Amino acid sequence: MAQAKEPSFRQSVDLMFNRAVALMDLPPGLEEKIRVCNATYIVRFGVRLRGRIQTFVGYRSVHSEHMEPVKGGIRYAMGVNQDEVEALAALMTYKCALVEAPFGGSKGGLCMDPRQYDEHELEMITRRFAYELAKRDLIHPSQNVPAPDMGTSEREMAWIADQYSRMNTTDINARACVTGKPLHGGGIAGRVEATGRGVQYALREYFRHPEDVARSGLSGTLEGKRVIVQGLGNVGYHAAKFLSEEDGAKIIAIIERDGALVDEGGLDVEAVRHWLSTHGGVSGYPNAMHVPEGEKLLEHECDILIPAALEGVINLGNAERIKAPLIIEAANGPLTAGADEILRQKGAVIIPDMYANAGGVTVSYFEWVKNLSHIRFGRLQRRQEEARHQLLVDELERLSADSGIGWSLSPGFKQKYLRGADELELVRSGLDDTMRAAYQSMREVWHGREDVEDLRVAAYMVSIDRVAKSYQAKGL
Ligand code: NAD
DSSP states (O other), X not given: OOOTTOOOHHHHHHHHXXXXXXXXOOOTTHHHHHHSOOEEEEEEEEEEETTEEEEEEEEEEEEEOSSSSEEEEEEEETTOOHHHHHHHHHHHHHHHHHTTOSOEEEEEEEESOGGGSOHHHHHHHHHHHHHHHHTTTSSBTTTEEEEEOTTOOHHHXXXXXXXXXXXXXXXXXXXGGSSSOOGGGTOOTTTTTHHHHHHHHHHHHHHTOHHHHHHTTOOSXXXXXXXXXXXXXXXXXXHHHHHHHHSOOEEEEEEETTEEEEOTTXXXXXXXXXXXXXXXXXXXXXXXXXESSGGGGGGSOOSEEEEOSOTTSBOTTTGGGOXXXXXXXXXXXXXXXXXXXXXXXXXXXXXXXHHHTTHHHHHHHHHHHHHHHTSOTTTTTHHHHHHHXXXXXXXXXXXXXXXXXXXXXXXXXXHHHHSOOOHHHHHHHHHHHHHHHHXXXXXXXXXXXXXXXXXXXXXHHHHHHHHHHHHHHHTO
């Protein structure tokens, strides 16, 4: 557990922000304007459940409106409070700026444990919460666009979209009021996997730079790297799955609420996920060792540690004992400011949350654009692209036959080359490009200035600079 002198999540984010602005030259007052959270709305509403009225407390915080709409997930968890929602909203501002998604930062949450309610009850609660937010334009295609976060998924987003549509029957862009919707409810291919996919792309980009890899004391590629993941939810599951199936990394431990599973030979991520979803926990899983004190596994030897559950899990209480040389923050705020400092002094490289988990908001941006343009990506171009490729292949084959050279294109190449990209491929390509470009922008600052020690400060500097320029361009 965190010790008493640990700052709150919001204070932690501010401390990290302060480290960055100390190295920048912002006009007086602007620094404060960027740091503060513009507004936080707190709503208490009742829902009749199981024969009695239950009161819920919900939040929607808007950190910065330098660009609109503002964007950020809605979380259902017992720990939701104003401090947490404001910290997460601030992170959204910096994250969107870093990956050049044209949004301000926002975040919302309901203080409750979704596992205590059945589907029908959750629908009633979600619709009521959506109603409360939508009537104040805190859900709105051009003002404030939520997305899934901890404890919510595309199911809740579909209810929110439908609730908004019922309240705004003539709004042709109603579907753009929320992202992370199911594909058949106005969603986009690749959104569910996006945050975990982004973690994979971030690590791939990091490992493209041997100089950067050397700073963590590691070498080589992702192949064979020993990885520990905390939280096998949406983000952790997809990151673990892609890294193990596509990059040859070994998932040696998975930490969940009820303990950790350990297998030095590499866990079968699909099998663990299946066990978790059918049994509600990881204990009892037959093919790995179960350690009841799961959090201890954060301190286990590994190459890459991926905290993908919740904030503050690496804190002053355990930071000294963390052995991972490379930590990628798939969750928001998994390291407190104090832990961050200890780990930096120990020489660990930390790939910061605002970059590492930006895949979600990036693909949410694509979904929002898709909703506003009312057409699937690739729908106009795909067959035309295929026809042009076919022309080239036909011509090459004709030339080969006419000249008597006799070579032919391999069927595998032809199949790959001839196929026009569908929406999923376009989304992955856009996400990959975004993650590479954002890494480059952080890297330039990290390597370019002697007073910049780490990727987090570099990320904040890039983001704050962009937000500042946007405010300055507007004349505030
Ligand atoms: P989720 O609810 O799908 O999964 C969270 C997982 O963590 C669950 O499997 C849960 O059992 C586990 N967990 C909860 N408490 C734990 C604990 N104390 N120890 C170990 N495991 C625990 O949530 P998610 O959407 O995967 O989000 C996880 C993190 O990623 C959050 O910090 C969230 O803000 C961040 N994030 C999510 C997205 C997204 O697109 N979903 C985008 C950006 C950032």
